[in-house]
Amino acid sequence: MSLSCFDFGERMLTVGEARTAALELVPRPLGDEWQSLKSLHGRVLAQSIVSPIDVPQNTNSAMDGIALAWPEADAERPDSWVLAGEVLAGHRHEGLLGPGECLRITTGAPLPACVDTVIMHEQVKLHAGRIRVQHPGSVRKGQNVRLAGEDIAQGVVALATGTRLGAAELGLLASLGMEQALVRRRPRVAVFSTGDEVTAPGEFLPEAGIFDANRFSLAGLIVEHGGEVCDLGILPDDRHVMIAALADAAGDADLVITSGGVSVGEADQVRAALAEVGELGFWKIAIRPGRPLACGRLGPQQTPFFGLPGNPVAAMVTFLQFVAPTLRRLQGCQAPDPWRLTALAESDLPSRKGRVDFLRGIFHCDAGGQLRVRSTGHQGSGILSSMVAANCLIEIAADRENLARGEAVTIQPFADICRGMPR
Numbered sequence: 238m239s240l241s242c243f244d245f246g247e248r249m250l251t252v253g254e255a256r257t258a259a260l261e262l263v264p265r266p267l268g269d270e271w272q273s274l275k276s277l278h279g280r281v282l283a284q285s286i287v288s289p290i291d292v293p294q295n296t297n298s299a300m301d302g303i304a305l306a307w308p309e310a311d312a313e314r315p316d317s318w319v320l321a322g323e324v325l326a327g328h329r330h331e332g333l334l335g336p337g338e339c340l341r342i343t344t345g346a347p348l349p350a351c352v353d354t355v356i357m358h359e360q361v362k363l364h365a366g367r368i369r370v371q372h373p374g375s376v377r378k379g380q381n382v383r384l385a386g387e388d389i390a391q392g393v394v395a396l397a398t399g400t401r402l403g404a405a406e407l408g409l410l411a412s413l414g415m416e417q418a419l420v421r422r423r424p425r426v427a428v429f430s431t432g433d434e435v436t437a438p439g440e441f442l443p444e445a446g447i448f449d450a451n452r453f454s455l456a457g458l459i460v461e462h463g464g465e466v467c468d469l470g471i472l473p474d475d476r477h478v479m480i481a482a483l484a485d486a487a488g489d490a491d492l493v494i495t496s497g498g499v500s501v502g503e504a505d506q507v508r509a510a511l512a513e514v515g516e517l518g519f520w521k522i523a524i525r526p527g528r529p530l531a532c533g534r535l536g537p538q539q540t541p542f543f544g545l546p547g548n549p550v551a552a553m554v555t556f557l558q559f560v561a562p563t564l565r566r567l568q569g570c571q572a573p574d575p576w577r578l579t580a581l582a583e584s585d586l587p588s589r590k591g592r593v594d595f596l597r598g599i600f601h602c603d604a605g606g607q608l609r610v611r612s613t614g615h616q617g618s619g620i621l622s623s624m625v626a627a628n629c630l631i632e633i634a635a636d637r638e639n640l641a642r643g644e645a646v647t648i649q650p651f652a653d654i655c656r657g658m659p660r
């Protein structure tokens with residue numbers, strides 16, 4: 238049975254339940270569009286790519302050397318070969334080689350018919366137009382040869398639907414001769430900050446003001462996760478203004494995010510506005526930092542909505558746990574969950590039972606190949622410098638208390654989205 242975020246009432250959700258419920262806000266991926274090769278970086282395939290050719294196209298030389306037909310039996314091996322010409326990369330050698338003949342060949346040049354082996358220049362001697370192999374016993378028939386189709390054979394699926402295209406995938410598409418591909422449309426994500434105290438960078442900071450960090454960290458995360466940012470500025474703690482702004486944003490965006498204004502304080506108007514413009518879903522999750530969080534659908538298009546907490550670390554942590562998987566689902570990625578590894582704690586890690594704790598961590602691999610992780614230090618949910626220092630989140634399960642040094646713990650690396658993240 239699927240989990241709907243509207244079925245929970247006031248019950249506290251686990252992080253896993255909340256993620257599943259968030260994904261249910263996206264019934265299907267966005268539509269698709271053709272994009273040229275140059276614009277494909279970071280995009281997600283909406284088609285599987287079947288190779289139209291063998292890569293490499295021809296059986297060819299893996300190095301500069303001497304190409305010849307190496308006899309099966311030692312007894313058939315001549316003392317030396319006649320150097321009958323050369324074949325360079327980008328050219329074909331026309332005609333057949335006679336018995337006992339060889340060719341000079343460069344890396345990437347197609348092997349002529351009947352030739353099967355390449356020997357490095359350094360391992361042969363040339364004398365009076367004849368080539369002598371210095372250590373014939375160490376030659377393997379077929380050595381230094383790249384077979385046609387050994388990378389990708391014609392007709393096989395080279396890249397599956399749902400693959401995010403990073404540098405290697407772009408190179409692979411190009412090696413198939415593709416100059417365009419069908420990809421998912423990039424999700425348009427509207428982002429607001431909220432709060433009377435929140436001030437745009439560059440403006441005068443009032444005595445009780447705070448500069449708006451969230452709109453910019455969230456915009457960065459949106460782009461890193463394949464979205465397109467619609468920056469809708471800062472909203473005051475005014476319910477009517479918020480209702481109008483959310484209704485407007487929902488008409489135009491694939492996903493709407495706000496930060497701040499979701500707790501039960503007097504000035505916290507996001508939940509009230511959400512109830513007017515759409516449907517309010519879960520908002521109690523057993524997570525720290527990250528409470529409170531609202532989620533639901535807006536307007537007639539039922540645009541997915543996340544009201545993230547105002548504290549800057551909490552806003553980023555909840556984005557990574559709930560919004561990022563939703564963005565991946567909108568783009569049709571196959572595995573929406575965060576990427577996880579296991580590391581050993583280098584120091585004691587504080588945690589209370591009952592909620593999943595996300596600490597900011599620094600992980601590394603020690604000389605023995607073991608991943609180890611330590612905390613960045615002070616873990617307040619307003620300490621944005623802890624996110625700058627960190628290269629991962631340390632995820633401590635709800636049923637675990639303080640972890641001792643040396644215990645195994647789950648980490649979520651901040652990975653380059655094209656490499657480390659699930660596709």
Ligand code: AMP
Pocket residue numbers: 430431432434435447448449450451452496497498499500502546547548549
């Ligand atoms: P709230 O969830 O609105 O109660 O906000 C919680 C805390 O986060 C308060 O200290 C806010 O001032 C702060 N905060 C809210 N929005 C932002 C923002 N966009 N940038 C930086 N801090 C914020």
Ligand code: MG
Pocket residue numbers: 431432433497498504547
């Ligand atoms: Mg506020």
